[in-house]
Amino acid sequence: MGKYIRKRLLQAIPVVFGITLLTFFIMKLAPGGPLGGMISPRSSSEALQRAQEKLGLNQPIIVQYWNWLKELVQGNFGYSTFNGQNVLEMILERLPATLLLTVTSFVFSFVVGVPLGVYSATHKYSKGDYGLTVFSFIGISIPSFFFGMGMIYIFAMKLKWFPTSGFGSALFRGTGFQLFLHKLRYLVMPALVMSLANLSSVMRFARSSMIETLNQDYIRTARAKGLAERAVIYRHALKNSLIPVITIFGQSIPNLFGGAYITEKVFGWPGMGLLGVDAIGNRDYQVLMGLTLFTAILVLPGNLLADIMYSAVDPRIRY
Amino acid sequence: MSLLEVRNLKTYFYTDAGVGKAVDDISFTLDRGKTLGIVGESGCGKSVTSLSIMRLVDTTVGRYEGGEIIFDGRDILKLPEREMQKLRGDKLSMIFQEPMTSLNPVFTVGYQISESLMLHKGMDKKQAWQRSIELLEMVGIPEPARRVDEYPHQLSGGMRQRVMIAMALSGDPELLIADEPTTALDVTIQAQILALLKSLQEQLNMAIIIITHDLGVIAEMADEVAVMYAGDIVEMAPTRELFSDPKHPYTIGLMNSIPDIEENAERLRTLEGLVPSLYDMPAGCRFAPRCQFACEQCSKSRIGLTALGGGRQVRCRRFEQ
Numbered sequence: 001m002g003k004y005i006r007k008r009l010l011q012a013i014p015v016v017f018g019i020t021l022l023t024f025f026i027m028k029l030a031p032g033g034p035l036g037g038m039i040s041p042r043s044s045s046e047a048l049q050r051a052q053e054k055l056g057l058n059q060p061i062i063v064q065y066w067n068w069l070k071e072l073v074q075g076n077f078g079y080s081t082f083n084g085q086n087v088l089e090m091i092l093e094r095l096p097a098t099l100l101l102t103v104t105s106f107v108f109s110f111v112v113g114v115p116l117g118v119y120s121a122t123h124k125y126s127k128g129d130y131g132l133t134v135f136s137f138i139g140i141s142i143p144s145f146f147f148g149m150g151m152i153y154i155f156a157m158k159l160k161w162f163p164t165s166g167f168g169s170a171l172f173r174g175t176g177f178q179l180f181l182h183k184l185r186y187l188v189m190p191a192l193v194m195s196l197a198n199l200s201s202v203m204r205f206a207r208s209s210m211i212e213t214l215n216q217d218y219i220r221t222a223r224a225k226g227l228a229e230r231a232v233i234y235r236h237a238l239k240n241s242l243i244p245v246i247t248i249f250g251q252s253i254p255n256l257f258g259g260a261y262i263t264e265k266v267f268g269w270p271g272m273g274l275l276g277v278d279a280i281g282n283r284d285y286q287v288l289m290g291l292t293l294f295t296a297i298l299v300l301p302g303n304l305l306a307d308i309m310y311s312a313v314d315p316r317i318r319y
Numbered sequence: 320m321s322l323l324e325v326r327n328l329k330t331y332f333y334t335d336a337g338v339g340k341a342v343d344d345i346s347f348t349l350d351r352g353k354t355l356g357i358v359g360e361s362g363c364g365k366s367v368t369s370l371s372i373m374r375l376v377d378t379t380v381g382r383y384e385g386g387e388i389i390f391d392g393r394d395i396l397k398l399p400e401r402e403m404q405k406l407r408g409d410k411l412s413m414i415f416q417e418p419m420t421s422l423n424p425v426f427t428v429g430y431q432i433s434e435s436l437m438l439h440k441g442m443d444k445k446q447a448w449q450r451s452i453e454l455l456e457m458v459g460i461p462e463p464a465r466r467v468d469e470y471p472h473q474l475s476g477g478m479r480q481r482v483m484i485a486m487a488l489s490g491d492p493e494l495l496i497a498d499e500p501t502t503a504l505d506v507t508i509q510a511q512i513l514a515l516l517k518s519l520q521e522q523l524n525m526a527i528i529i530i531t532h533d534l535g536v537i538a539e540m541a542d543e544v545a546v547m548y549a550g551d552i553v554e555m556a557p558t559r560e561l562f563s564d565p566k567h568p569y570t571i572g573l574m575n576s577i578p579d580i581e582e583n584a585e586r587l588r589t590l591e592g593l594v595p596s597l598y599d600m601p602a603g604c605r606f607a608p609r610c611q612f613a614c615e616q617c618s619k620s621r622i623g624l625t626a627l628g629g630g631r632q633v634r635c636r637r638f639e640q
């Protein structure tokens with residue numbers, strides 16, 4: 001197992017290298033260029049020249065890439081072309097908020113999605129099952145910004161249960177548990193919105209996987225032992241039916257970070273997603289490159305994590 | 320009083336293709352310490368009969384359309400599910416036909432046997448584990464103390480079948496239903512298992528229903544034989560009489576199709592013609608389309624069982640008075 005993990009981590013090195021290549025050249029292909037946002041028709045060509053030289057933009061593209069990579073390896077993600085701040089610092093400052101949001105919604109979508117799927121499967125074709133099926137189709141098909149704005153309208157503006165946006169008020173003076181509750185109120189809506197689609201697909205997946213498992217011969221064996229239906233479902237079937245669910249566990253991690261861009265923008269959540277959306281508006285290429293790279297590296301262990309979980313649940317899988 | 324009395328059992332399946340009368344009005348009795356053999360071609364309803372007795376028929380498509388299954392004085396079809404659970408795996412147990420897929424892949428063999436022991440025998444984990452090892456040894460698994468810790472995928476088909484047998488025997492059943500218990504096993508192991516079943520039968524005064532395609536196994540094990548065809552019992556007789564003097568044309572066909580040693584076939588050589596579809600049964604005798612003695616009358620109306628004396632029954636117009 002340890003050997004396998006080490007091997008997988010080593011394999012990740014060329015992948016990360018590939019990601020740097022893609023990130024860099026896609027950004028270079030984007031029209032406008034990093035200076036697009038700083039020039040006006042009145043800018044002189046000397047000024048432009050000077051700015052280009054300062055940023056190294058007049059050098060051959062390969063050299064530019066090489067310089068960027070050299071800095072990266074030393075942990076330098078460069079400086080924002082918009083406000084000159086250290087990109088890595090900007091990202092790290094936003095990281096906790098994003099992690100809080102993604103991890104919360106991720107955990108929520110599995111902790112709630114799996115039991116609902118199991119319920120659906122064990123009450124196949126009942127009213128509850130139909131209700132959940134409709135719910136999940138809605139959950140998968142509603143765009144998150146629409147859902148988010150709807151939530152804000154109803155629960156923040158009309159009912160005033162939750163704040164409309166942000167992550168805590170600057171005026172709040174409470175500490176400890178009070179502060180926790182205060183922050184929690186800000187977290188509820190964006191986390192719900194972000195988990196909706198994932199929760200829906202986890203539920204559908206858990207349902208079909210459970211139905212298939214319940215048709216297996218070994219389930220009949222478990223019943224023939226005299227086990228109560230609850231033990232048959234939660235002991236014998238659940239573990240088996242979770243094996244395919246782990247696949248979406250690995251696959252949905254990248255989706256969540258992607259979804260963070262929209263959800264964070266809608267809820268003014270001070271995370272990496274909001275940073276990214278702002279950077280797009282500002283044509284802040286350094287920040288965008290940094291974010292892309294950083295997110296990619298964050299997502300990479302997802303599949304490894306899924307593999308480890310497979311081997312924990314399924315004794316037939318050994319690395 | 321007999322241990323098991325099946326009276327006019329009907330188990331039907333309701334599918335898109337129509338109503339499948341998988342078991343259609345069968346009756347038999349079985350005493351403690353005795354063995355009933357059930358033979359018949361694939362699809363004739365042997366497994367559905369056994370699953371009905373365990374009350375494990377998939378009720379989303381299947382229904383008990385009528386009849387009674389009296390086990391130990393109580394009608395199994397009327398028992399509350401809780402009571403049924405107490406019987407299953409304890410007084411009433413079954414070895415399934417599919418050894419490769421009947422064990423749960425994510426639990427160790429020991430866990431799966433122990434589970435039953437803890438449930439019915441009130442053992443704690445440690446006692447159950449110890450007993451599991453003994454049971455594995457009893458069914459002839461080498462190195463049981465090591466095997467007990469393994470997962471099903473680490474065992475061969477024959478080993479898995481023996482684990483299934485160990486599990487079924489863990490409750491000291493009064494009735495053991497063995498659905499093709501030795502199909503996956505090679506000949507020596509097969510003989511060993513059959514001998515084991517017989518000796519346990521004597522020790523525990525256990526009744527056995529043994530289902531098989533292998534008439535050799537029937538001859539060796541059964542006191543009485545039920546020959547099934549398309550959901551019907553077509554002939555019922557003490558084993559010796561059935562072999563020496565088969566009455567029903569289908570039974571005669573089965574006897575003639577016993578493979579020669581040279582052919583070395585595991586399954587029955589099939590009789591000519593096809594078993595009628597479950598969803599399109601002939602109105603009269605179901606065997607008529609394949610029967611060399613069939614006449615016009617045979618296809619007209621259902622034929623009842625005729626008692627011939629000496630515990631023999633046959634469902635054929637030629638024996639009707």
Ligand SMILES: Nc1ncnc2c1ncn2[C@@H]1O[C@H](COP(=O)(O)OP(=O)(O)OP(=O)(O)O)[C@@H](O)[C@H]1O
Pocket residue numbers: 332334339341359360361362363364365366367368377380381416597
């Ligand atoms: N769950 C089910 N749904 C629909 N039809 C079923 C179901 N289970 C069994 N049947 C049908 O009932 C009939 C009898 O099946 P059964 O399994 O009892 O045959 P069998 O005699 O055990 O055959 P084999 O020797 O192949 O094991 C078959 O035609 C089968 O298709």
Ligand SMILES: [Mg+2]
Pocket residue numbers: 365366367416498
């Ligand atoms: Mg069968």
